[in-house]
Each structure stands twice: as structure tokens, then as C-alpha cells.
Amino acid sequence: MTVQDQLVQERPTSTASAPGQPIIEIRNVSKIYPGGVKAVDHANITVNRGEFFALLGPSGCGKTTLLRMLAGFETPTEGEVIIDGHNMATVEPNKRPVNMVFQSYAVFPHMSVEKNVAYGLRMDGRPSREIKERTEEALELVKLGGYGKRMPHEMSGGQRQRVALARALIKRPSVLLLDEPLSALDAKLREAMQLELVRLQQTVGITFVIVTHDQSEALSMANRIAVMNAGVVRQIAKPAELYEFPKDRFVADFIGRINLIDAKATRSDDHLVKVTSPAIGEVELAGEATGDVALAVRPEKIFVAEEKPTDPDVVTVRGRVGEVAYYGSYSNVYFDIGNGTPILADIGNVSRDIDNNTFSRHEEYWLYWRKSDTLVLGD
Known part of the structure; x- marks a missing residue:
């Protein structure tokens, strides 16, 4: 059985599980920090199953806060976060059907590549044989087959990012959250990794939600994009529609x-x-x-x-x-x-x-x- 087959097989079924149906519903969500700072202001976003969805906006617009609320690292001040048909209000981060890839990769420097990738399965107490098989499959999926014994310092930035992706995907989440995963890479490698992420998402078929401030990155990768500014979602649209038919001056000026x-x-x-x-x-x-x-x-x-x-x-x-x-x-x-x-x-x-x-x-x-x-x- 391939990694793709396993990902599909192990996804929880729900009333929202059919392809193209909502897997994430952000309903009237706001986040207000002490002092009255409103990071997210009554956001309403629906992400469909199997989409590559981007949260795009300038620094401080609230996109990362929104991603962290999906992951469970932040709690909404008001509103609901629904994932796969379930309200996440009382669900702890490690119990949610999501996994996250961070901007800094967060690869353990003292562990080999294969140990990094297998870490989550070991914490779950999975059998050794299953861990070995799934680790090898995950590394093949991100084109790192044969790199399992290497240490992180022996790999390039792009390769370390693939290790982080493999570690996230091996847990077979319903949604993969990516927080500016390519920002630390040089321009040419970023472009190559953009294509790799699209290929990877199409291969495994799970929902990707990426946060970025790079307009070209969002336009080239995402099926749909939500543009944010000052905590407000200004427009949600497909890349071509967003570029050719921005709804207001801010979106027009920010996109391209x-x-x-x-x-x-x-x-x-x-x-x-x-x-x-x-x-x-x-x-x-x-x-x-x-x-x-x-x-x-x-x-x-x-x-x-x-x-x-x-x-x-x-x-x-x-x-x-x-x-x-x-x-x-x-x-x-x-x-x-x-x-x-x-x-x-x-x-x-x-x-x-x-x-x-x-x-x-x-x-x-x-x-x-x-x-x-x-x-x-x-x-």
C-alpha cells in the first residue's frame, strides 16, 4: 500500500469528508490580545477538502494568528473553528487532525533524518516495524530516499525543509499547516520548493493551508487565496481572479x-x-x-x-x-x-x-x- 493510499484510508470519515466539501470552517472568529490589540477581526473562511489554500498579507495582518488558532496554539476570543465537522474549542493541539511545518523547520539537530521523521510515531508508541516502513515511505515521498542516516547539519536548507515535511506527513493529518515554510531559502531554491510542495500536495491529496507574505508564492501554489490586512479578510478568490479582479484598492496594490x-x-x-x-x-x-x-x-x-x-x-x-x-x-x-x-x-x-x-x-x-x-x- 502506498503512502497516498494510507493517507486516504486513515482519514476519519465525517459528513464533510467528501472531496470538495468543507474541511475547515472559520466562523466569525476574532482574536483580541491584552491591551485591546485585535489580531483577527471577525474572519469567515471556508477551506475545502483537498485544497491548497493560502493566507496572504503583510506582516502583522493576522494570518499567522489565524493559523495558530487552527493548530490549537491560540484560542479565539470569539467565533468557532470547525475542522472536519468538529468544533475545536476544547480539543488540544496534539488531538487535532492537523500537523504543522514551521518557518524554522524545527528539525532536531541531534537526531538523524530517519529519527526526526519517525519522532511522532515513536511518541505514539507505534510498533518498530510500522515505524520503519512508514519512515521509508515518507522519505521517498519527499524525494529523500537513502538520506535516512544523515544528520541535519549535513543537508541543505531545502533538504531540511523536506525532512520537516516528511515528519509532518508521516502522522497522516487531514490538514497540513505551513507557516512561511520557504522564507529561509534563497530565491532559486524557493522556486524549486514551490513546485515540490504543489507536487507533494497533489500526490497525497490532503488539504494544505500555507501562510505567506510573498504574493508570487501564493499565486503560483494555491488553489484559492485569502488576502488579509489589519486582521480583516479583504478578499478570498482563485489566483487569476484575485489578480485580474481585486475588489478594492488594498488588494489591487498588494497583489503584484x-x-x-x-x-x-x-x-x-x-x-x-x-x-x-x-x-x-x-x-x-x-x-x-x-x-x-x-x-x-x-x-x-x-x-x-x-x-x-x-x-x-x-x-x-x-x-x-x-x-x-x-x-x-x-x-x-x-x-x-x-x-x-x-x-x-x-x-x-x-x-x-x-x-x-x-x-x-x-x-x-x-x-x-x-x-x-x-x-x-x-x-
């Missing part, structure tokens, strides 16, 4: 890079608003927000031309080249469009003609983007 142009909007027609900005003049756009708004457009959706486009379905503005950052496959070009408003355009370097890939300071161009790529966002 985006240009935000201050403007005023008045209702024009159903689902249309008339937007006025000193930078771009007056234009009618799809949107609901009125009053003081921000026009939001992603840098990769901006095009550059020497002649003014005549297409009525685009927004146009004159811009002067400011800073240019060359990254090989593309360049970040900042344009001054007046009123101190910079516009960033990602310009792909699609040919080897260096002259055509070069922008000089103070050169002027027409910038344009499709109206349909423009978001009208309130606060």
Missing part, C-alpha cells in the same frame, strides 16, 4: 504590481461610470465605485507607441521616460504623465535588436491600454 491613478467617478449608466482625472482627462469605464476612486491597470497591459492610437476602446496618455530597469527578458519603464503620477510599463524584449529594446530618459511616447483592462476601485 499595479498602476493606481487618482480620479473622480460619477454614475453614467448601469455598470458604467464616467471617470475624470487630470492625467487622462475624461473617459467612460465599466465599474460601480463613485466619488474618489483609483484607476488601476497592470504594467504588462500597457503598450507604448510613437503615434497617438485612434482606437476608441483604449485609454491614452502622453508620457515621458523616467527610470528604466533592464531585466533581460523585459524592462521596467517608468513614465511621468504629469501631476507627479508615475506609470510603470513592462516592456518585453522580444528581439535581439538592442536599439529597439532601449528607452532613454526624457523621451516622450504615447501610452495606451484597453478600457476593459482598467479597474475602477474604491477604498
